[in-house]
Structure formats: C-alpha cells, structure tokens
Amino acid sequence: MNHPLKRIAVIGAGPGGLTLARVLQTAGYNPVVYEGEASPNERQQGGTLDLETDSGQKALQIAGLLESFYQICRFEGQSGKIVDKSGKVYHDDTHDDTADEVPGIDHYSRPEIDRTVLRELLLDSLRPDTIQWGYKFMQAIPVSDHQYELHFENGKTDVVDLVVAADGAFSRIRPLVSEATAEYSGISMIELNIMDVANQFPELAAFNGPGSVIALADHKGIIAQLNGDGRIRVYLGFRAERDFLDIVDIPYDEPEKAKPQLLAMFADWADELQKYITSANGAITPRRIYMLPVPHTWESRAGVTLIGDAAHLMSPFAGAGANLAMLDGAELALSIINNDDLDTAVRQYELKMFEYAGAIAAETKTNMELFFSDNAAAKLGELMNSYVNQ
Ligand SMILES: Cc1cc2nc3c(=O)[nH]c(=O)nc-3n(C[C@H](O)[C@H](O)[C@H](O)COP(=O)(O)OP(=O)(O)OC[C@H]3O[C@@H](n4cnc5c(N)ncnc54)[C@H](O)[C@@H]3O)c2cc1C
Known part of the structure; x- marks a missing residue:
C-alpha cells in the first residue's frame, strides 16, 4: 500500500x-x-x-x-415460480426459509x-x-x-x-x-406496487408466496416480487417503441384510472395474474430499459x-x-x-x-x-x- x-x-x-x-x-x-x-x-x-x-x-x-x-x-425471498398467461407452472421452487430441504437449492445461494x-x-x-x-x-x-x-x-x-x-x-x-x-433496449416496463398485501389481499399473497412470480406469454410479462416491507412490487414488461410510454396516455399518477388500461394489455391472462394489476394500490412508475x-x-x-x-x-x-x-x-x-x-x-x-x-x-x-x-x-x-x- x-x-x-x-x-x-x-x-x-x-x-x-x-x-x-x-x-x-x-x-x-x-x-x-x-x-x-x-x-x-x-x-x-x-x-x-x-x-x-x-x-x-x-x-x-x-x-x-x-x-x-x-x-x-x-432467505425465503429467493424462491419463485414461472408460469404462462393461463397460470400453468413451468418451474416452482417456492419454499420457506428451509431451503436446504429443497433438492439442488443452496440455502445461501441468492x-x-x-x-x-x-x-x-x-x-x-x-x-x-x-x-x-x-x-x-x-x-x-x-x-x-x-x-x-x-x-x-x-x-x-x-x-x-x-x-x-x-x-x-x-x-x-x-x-x-x-x-x-x-441505448434503449426495446423493452419498456410499468412498475406497480401492492402495499400490505398479506392483510389486504391474502389470496394474492398466498398465490405469490414468499419470493417472486414470473408470468410470461405473448412477448409480455408480469414479474412480481414480495419485498421486505410487505408490498409486492410488480413489473409489467413488454416490447415497445422508445416513446410508447409517453404517447400511450396512461395516467400514471392516477392509479385507479390507469388500471383499466393496464388490464386491457393483459385481457386474456388468468384471473390470479390480473389481480397483480387490479390490486395495485401504490405508485405507478413507467420505466424504459436501457443498456x-x-x-x-x-x-x-x-x-x-x-x-x-x-x-x-x-x-x-x-x-x-x-x-x-x-x-x-x-x-x-x-x-x-x-x-x-x-x-x-x-x-x-x-x-x-x-x-x-x-x-x-x-x-x-x-x-x-x-x-x-x-x-x-x-x-x-x-x-x-x-x-x-x-
Ligand atoms: C427495474 C430494475 C430492476 C432491477 N433489478 C435488479 C436485481 O434484481 N438485481 C440486480 O443485481 N440488479 C438489478 N437492477 C440493476 C441495478 O439497479 C443496477 O445495476 C445498480 O443499481 C447499479 O449500481 P451502481 O452503483 O452502478 O449505480 P446506481 O445504483 O445507479 O447509483 C448511482 C448513484 O450515482 C448518483 N449520481 C448519478 N449521477 C450523478 C452525478 N452527476 N453526480 C453525483 N452523483 C450522481 C445517483 O444519485 C446514485 O446514487 C435492476 C434495475 C432496474 C431498472
């Protein structure tokens, strides 16, 4: 030195x-x-x-x-499942903090x-x-x-x-x-927040589990993560032109008005997945993804x-x-x-x-x-x- x-x-x-x-x-x-x-x-x-x-x-x-x-x-937050728009499960490592009991998952991995x-x-x-x-x-x-x-x-x-x-x-x-x-990556996201999910939306809390849910179909996704403060943070992701989030005219600062428009983007998705949108009760933030x-x-x-x-x-x-x-x-x-x-x-x-x-x-x-x-x-x-x- x-x-x-x-x-x-x-x-x-x-x-x-x-x-x-x-x-x-x-x-x-x-x-x-x-x-x-x-x-x-x-x-x-x-x-x-x-x-x-x-x-x-x-x-x-x-x-x-x-x-x-x-x-x-x-430790329980690293678990999660991957589903399609019908809710069909393709991967599930949902578990509580006894991760060592799940074959192949190292308790300290993520x-x-x-x-x-x-x-x-x-x-x-x-x-x-x-x-x-x-x-x-x-x-x-x-x-x-x-x-x-x-x-x-x-x-x-x-x-x-x-x-x-x-x-x-x-x-x-x-x-x-x-x-x-x-540069803009071609992917845009809209972030939603569902506060106090365990008390306010126990069914959704149970569906989501202690970690994350990634739902993917039709070149779109609903990506949800339970946070330590009891909220689920949800990212709606999709391919879009760079200026889509500006011109689409979604009132991001008025969640109740914005939700029907967001729901329309996922109109044929399973009820339990649409609940990530209908239950949103916190800030909505548009995000362009750059790289x-x-x-x-x-x-x-x-x-x-x-x-x-x-x-x-x-x-x-x-x-x-x-x-x-x-x-x-x-x-x-x-x-x-x-x-x-x-x-x-x-x-x-x-x-x-x-x-x-x-x-x-x-x-x-x-x-x-x-x-x-x-x-x-x-x-x-x-x-x-x-x-x-x-
Ligand atoms: C939606 C989303 C989800 C993500 N999820 C994950 C994830 O699950 N796991 C993961 O590992 N990563 C994730 N990332 C990526 C992660 O957020 C970033 O890679 C990480 O924050 C980069 O850290 P950093 O210290 O390089 O920069 P930043 O965290 O961006 O910090 C930069 C700091 O510099 C300050 N700053 C900026 N300009 C100036 C200036 N001119 N003068 C002085 N200060 C300045 C800012 O205020 C800020 O405090 C995610 C990103 C996004 C957008």
Whole structure:
C-alpha cells in the first residue's frame, strides 16, 4: 500500500460506489464519495435484490459485511415460480426459509435484501464524513497526466489522483474513456406496487408466496416480487417503441384510472395474474430499459475508471447489475490495495472486470430475448429447472 495518500474520488453513492469506499476505508485509505442527491432519503431506492454468492455476497465478504448481511437478508425471498398467461407452472421452487430441504437449492445461494436495507448496511459501515451529499458532478478537467479537477453543480471543485465513475446508467464520466452511450433496449416496463398485501389481499399473497412470480406469454410479462416491507412490487414488461410510454396516455399518477388500461394489455391472462394489476394500490412508475453495447470495453486512461452501471449497464433480466456493481467496487479496491501504482491497479481491475462483466452482460442480453420470445415461460422454466438439477 504505497499510495494511501493519493486522493481518490468516487462519484455516486449506489451499491458500487459505497462498496468501493468501504473496502478502501477498511484498508486505511480516505476516499471521498460525491453524491448528487441531497441526503440518503431523497429518493425511494426501489425493489429487492438477490445477492449472488460469486458477486454481491463475495463483495460483501471482501468488505467485511457478509455476516451482517446474513442477519438481515431474507432467505425465503429467493424462491419463485414461472408460469404462462393461463397460470400453468413451468418451474416452482417456492419454499420457506428451509431451503436446504429443497433438492439442488443452496440455502445461501441468492438470499434477498431490499435495496434500502442494503444501502443502510453500506452507509452505516462508512465513517460519517465519507459521503459529500448534494455534490452533483458536472465535469472533469485534466490538470496533469494523472490528475483531474472535478467540478460540481454547487460550485465546489476538487483535484484528485483517481476519479471513479459510480454514477450509474447515464454516467457523466463515461465520455472520458468511451464513446458508448446507454441505448434503449426495446423493452419498456410499468412498475406497480401492492402495499400490505398479506392483510389486504391474502389470496394474492398466498398465490405469490414468499419470493417472486414470473408470468410470461405473448412477448409480455408480469414479474412480481414480495419485498421486505410487505408490498409486492410488480413489473409489467413488454416490447415497445422508445416513446410508447409517453404517447400511450396512461395516467400514471392516477392509479385507479390507469388500471383499466393496464388490464386491457393483459385481457386474456388468468384471473390470479390480473389481480397483480387490479390490486395495485401504490405508485405507478413507467420505466424504459436501457443498456450499453455488449461487450463494453475501453482503452485504460490514467486517473479515471468506471464501475457498475457506468461501465456495463444491462437490462434487469438476469438480476445482475447491482451484484456486479458491488463486485466491481470490491475488485477495484483490492487492485488499488495490492498494487504500488494507481494506474496499474486501474488497468488490472479493468481487464478482469471486462471478462466477468462481459460474460454476464451477454447472458443478460440472451435472457432478455428469451423473456419476450415465443413460449417464453416454457423456455425459462426449462432453463431454471436445469440450474436446480445441476
Ligand atoms: C427495474 C430494475 C430492476 C432491477 N433489478 C435488479 C436485481 O434484481 N438485481 C440486480 O443485481 N440488479 C438489478 N437492477 C440493476 C441495478 O439497479 C443496477 O445495476 C445498480 O443499481 C447499479 O449500481 P451502481 O452503483 O452502478 O449505480 P446506481 O445504483 O445507479 O447509483 C448511482 C448513484 O450515482 C448518483 N449520481 C448519478 N449521477 C450523478 C452525478 N452527476 N453526480 C453525483 N452523483 C450522481 C445517483 O444519485 C446514485 O446514487 C435492476 C434495475 C432496474 C431498472
């Protein structure tokens, strides 16, 4: 560790940036995290994440947080079933937290955690002054071969030896190393929320079980996940032109009016699946799904690198993005800790990351095609059954 005094700035306090900061800090470094949002509570953090053993959990282990994670994650949340629009089941590993009793399922393989809870775990693990809230990054100006001057919307500046882009899908730092931009994937989603489902909709709660239900047919999907706060978060996914969500004239901010239009899109789907729409009693959010080219690589450049969605934005159809962002954070930190030279550390991290992230980005792209293909439920069910039988 010959460069702990080098100034390392991380832009973005998502899972990637926070994991990087945590691992560096535990090794004696003093990274600063600049986050555009004004406080940790400015925005709802979204749904639940399955953390994989070889990525999200590996990162938490490197960060010294795996045992704390096991105290707060939901082992039962990793279970789920895959059905078609009639409700016919193609895969079912619904189980409670006795996963070891289900052949082929490792109890620790993909436990689930709400994003808010994961973020709290990471935030609480950092020294209080690590994150500078309300610092929206605007631009980085090279001031030497190895240093950048960072400019923020609030007028503040900072000269750093390494700036790490952990600023997500539409990274403002990415153009320093790559011409690639996040492109619309062809898939749009509408997110629904069913609050307090166990009490308000016990039948739906029983149908959904403790994890997720993926219903696929006719190049569309209803993807539902029980969250730790007792809600079911539902994603209605479909192929659509880029501007469909804007021109379709669904009143997203008036759920009762929006629901009949959404129901019409799934008119011939089974009653128990339509209940995911009719029971929605929370916010409705339209989402376009974007992705970077697969693979996405760049020529290493001194003083700057990318992690997480900034490096390899992909669709959510393998549940990998946050897992990889955390792994990137941990791998970059380890490379910095284990190399005397910062530029070498960055290069080594990038080469390793290009390989593992490239493979998963390709798999995710294949999954996305599969989710919205003919006979998708049967194909995805077969794929999931093959994993269980391995
Ligand atoms: C619908 C959906 C479902 C998903 N489900 C899963 C799943 O089940 N499992 C999984 O692993 N992944 C999932 N993902 C992907 C996952 O959300 C992302 O891959 C992950 O959040 C990326 O982490 P990150 O740290 O790279 O970036 P982000 O989480 O996007 O964090 C970026 C941070 O940077 C900040 N920021 C942005 N711009 C600036 C700026 N200019 N200045 C300062 N700060 C800035 C933002 O405020 C934010 O805090 C899903 C994504 C979507 C859209």
